[in-house]
Amino acid sequence: MFAQILGETTCGIDGVQILVEVDVSNGLPSFDLVGLPAMAVRESKERVKAALRNSDYPFPMTRITVNLAPADLRKEGSGLDLPIAIGLMTCGRILEPEKLENKVFIGELSLDGRIRKVSGVLSMIMDAKKCGAQEVYIPQANAAEGKLIHGIDVYTVATLKELVEHLKGKNTLTPLPKENILQNNNRIYHVDFADVKGQLVARRALEIAAAGGHSILMVGSPGCGKTMLARRLVTILPPMTEAEALEVTKIYSIVGLLPQADSVMLERPFRSPHHSISGSALLGGGSTPRPGEVTLAHTGVLYLDELPEYERSTLEKLRQPLE
Structure with a gap:
């Protein structure tokens, strides 16, 4: 049969x-x-x-x-x-x-x-x-x-x-009720941009970058607050729209990173890969296409700490996505 x-x-x-x-x-x-x-x-x-x-x-x-x-x-x-x-x-x-x-x-x-x-x-x-x-x-x-x-x-x-x-037809199930994606959009961050004291020039630069969706290069001695500022950048980005939340949720569902307690990603992602990451892990792809760190940072922040330590070939692959 x-x-x-x-x-x-x-x-x-x-x-x-x-x-x-x-x-x-x-x-x-x-x-x-x-x-x-x-x-x-x-x-x-x-x-x-x-x-x-x-x-x-x-x-x-x-x-x-x-x-x-x-x-x-x-x-x-x-x-x-x-x-x-x-x-x-x-x-x-x-x-x-x-x-x-x-x-x-x-x-x-x-x-x-x-x-x-x-x-x-x-x-x-x-x-x-x-x-x-x-x-x-x-x-x-x-x-x-x-x-x-x-x-x-x-x-x-x-x-x-x-x-x-x-x-x-012996034991009929009922379909799931539908949920408004943004109904529980009460964003609670563990860090806050308001925590930053001083750093007036850096704060102003990050505010401009957040408002215009620009890339930003931070240069300074170790411990001066570059990573601390970058982690707080997502807290001043505008709330995600319904379409953006659905796109990010779909990506995280594919890779199995969707939080168990949440039905949808309402916080903009922050990704900080190690400088030894390969080009395929950063950009995604492979024989079976898989999302990379660039995709996982969609609508959020991709932070490349210790930028000069990345392989040149890896950074060259970022040229087109940045453009």
């Missing part, structure tokens, strides 16, 4: 919809996973098998082939565990294919059937909405991110059994 389930992965800082194609046919027991999966995706075979059995659902002991389309895009992360499991249950006639249309499933499975948190859920939900999906199912631990996107129903599930009962 053949089934198609919608899933999501990330590429750079954006979500990409993945069509999980599952085929169960006669033959010796095997589980082939194709479609350019990364190692974390390849290991999903054992997680899915154990999760189905420990959730009291049969695992087909026949020939199983799972294709992740598009096949030329490398798939990262463990968020495709859930759509693979749903596809196997659809092939086993536990779920009806008609009830899975326009539904996207995101989540990592534990061996006992619980659904664990994954990174980049916010980008995935935004992409699912753009692709026309009507419902998205995400782990309960990612509920804070699911409340931020309007125009699509987002459900949180704790276990595989709970999700299957909902899809069968």
